[in-house]
Amino acid sequence: MAVRPHNRWIIIFSFVAALTFGVLPMPEEVSWLRPQFVVVVFIYWCLTLPQVVGVISAWLVGISVDIVNHNVLGQHALALVVVAYICLLSYQRIRSYLFWQQSMWVFVMVGINQLFVNWVHSLDGHSAHPQQFLLPALSSALLWPLLHTLLERMRVRYRVL
Amino acid sequence: MLVDLFTPWLKPVKAKLTTVSIPFYWVTNLPARLGEWGQDNLVSRDDLLRENASLKQQVMILERKLQGLASVTTDNVRLRELMNSADMVAEQVLVAQLIGVSPDPLVHKVIVDKGSRDDVYVGQPLLDAFGLMGQVVEVGPYVSQVLLITDSTHALPVEINRNGLRAVVEGVGDLEQLALRHVSNTMDVQEGDLVISSGLGGRFPRGYPVGVVKKVERNPGKPFADVFVEPRAHLNRTRHVLLVFRDDSLATEVEALEQ
Numbered sequence: 001m002a003v004r005p006h007n008r009w010i011i012i013f014s015f016v017a018a019l020t021f022g023v024l025p026m027p028e029e030v031s032w033l034r035p036q037f038v039v040v041v042f043i044y045w046c047l048t049l050p051q052v053v054g055v056i057s058a059w060l061v062g063i064s065v066d067i068v069n070h071n072v073l074g075q076h077a078l079a080l081v082v083v084a085y086i087c088l089l090s091y092q093r094i095r096s097y098l099f100w101q102q103s104m105w106v107f108v109m110v111g112i113n114q115l116f117v118n119w120v121h122s123l124d125g126h127s128a129h130p131q132q133f134l135l136p137a138l139s140s141a142l143l144w145p146l147l148h149t150l151l152e153r154m155r156v157r158y159r160v161l
Numbered sequence: 162m163l164v165d166l167f168t169p170w171l172k173p174v175k176a177k178l179t180t181v182s183i184p185f186y187w188v189t190n191l192p193a194r195l196g197e198w199g200q201d202n203l204v205s206r207d208d209l210l211r212e213n214a215s216l217k218q219q220v221m222i223l224e225r226k227l228q229g230l231a232s233v234t235t236d237n238v239r240l241r242e243l244m245n246s247a248d249m250v251a252e253q254v255l256v257a258q259l260i261g262v263s264p265d266p267l268v269h270k271v272i273v274d275k276g277s278r279d280d281v282y283v284g285q286p287l288l289d290a291f292g293l294m295g296q297v298v299e300v301g302p303y304v305s306q307v308l309l310i311t312d313s314t315h316a317l318p319v320e321i322n323r324n325g326l327r328a329v330v331e332g333v334g335d336l337e338q339l340a341l342r343h344v345s346n347t348m349d350v351q352e353g354d355l356v357i358s359s360g361l362g363g364r365f366p367r368g369y370p371v372g373v374v375k376k377v378e379r380n381p382g383k384p385f386a387d388v389f390v391e392p393r394a395h396l397n398r399t400r401h402v403l404l405v406f407r408d409d410s411l412a413t414e415v416e417a418l419e420q
Contacts, residue, residue: 019185020185020188020189022264023182023185023186023189023261023264024189024264025189025190025193025261025262026264028266028336028397031264031266032266034264034266067178067179067181067182068181068182068185069182069263069264069265070179070182070263070270070272070299070306071265073171073175121265121267124314125313125314126267126268126312126313126314126334128266128267132266
């Protein structure tokens with residue numbers, strides 16, 4: 001039986017909220033600790049609804065990140081597409097993990113995302129040390145249990161399908 | 162992506178797309194705006210009176226200074242006329258407000274609330290009340306992006322105010338620091354020297370303060386000295402900034418002063 005779409009605007013809403021948090025001004029000293037909200041939210045939806053959120057939506061979300069952050073067009077799109085592909089390959093295994101195991105996995109995923117973003121950055125003249133650009137991956141991993149619980153509640157409450 | 166990086170084909174598309182991002186910055190700007198509103202409206206009468214008095218005093222002092230400057234300006238223009246110099250441009254400014262900063266810590270860009278509707282153009286210099294901040298790199302209809310002088314891809318021709326020594330100041334990706342490039346060990350640069358824009362290259366107007374020399378390291382083993390400059394502009398604190406337009410209206414200004 002085919003699944004009838006239900007309340008999918010919640011997915012879009014969560015991405016818009018993540019984008020907004022992504023451009024919130026932060027003090028200079030902690031700006032490297034800003035979690036990659038969009039990537040974490042994307043990983044959540046990709047794990048829970050892999051039939052809805054996949055590589056194509058990763059590209060669309062990535063392009064909107066680039067537009068809102070005024071980056072090189074395609075920078076985050078490329079990185080998110082890679083993350084989406086790995087998520088789609090392994091969602092069945094990851095779903096059964098414990099929270100802290102999932103957190104570690106999120107660290108690796110966001111790390112891969114940062115790697116690609118930084119790779120494109122180095123093409124236009126900015127580059128960072130690995131210790132620096134992996135810090136967002138660390139904060140994203142720490143944020144994962146919280147964000148997962150929040151989104152899970154929202155998904156069940158609005159029966160997103 | 163490569164098309165965007167290495168060709169100008171996507172420029173107009175990106176300029177249009179910046180409009181899409183405005184609501185996000187508007188939302189994230191709300192707390193700051195609320196704070197500003199509170200500071201403006203939730204103050205006691207005593208505070209306002211005191212502020213008013215101090216502002217009046219400041220106006221008096223500045224007006225006195227301006228009286229001195231008026232004669233200096235006319236003198237300067239006359240001398241330049243004598244020397245047949247073409248350096249007679251006065252600048253018009255437009256006050257703009259910062260509405261966002263780049264979320265990426267590697268990129269030192271800010272977004273200001275003026276765009277092509279207000280005749281902002283690419284390459285336009287941006288100042289705050291203390292010094293030079295950067296230049297406009299992308300113009301949308303309502304907002305434009307400004308590359309700060311501290312960004313690691315930015316360089317700016319300058320001179321030392323004390324002796325007119327020319328150099329190039331580069332961003333190093335640190336908001337508190339700039340580097341003076343290619344200063345040989347024997348050049349006369351001291352700590353505390355004021356660095357001003359030299360106007361070479363024609364992009365920035367001449368004579369705006371850029372920063373103060375903080376540290377000079379002369380290492381005989383290296384071909385050049387390491388000179389670090391602290392930017393004068395409050396790059397991470399200012400909200401109100403000035404966009405400078407170039408025009409040739411100084412002549413009329415001088416006439417007004419002479420009357």
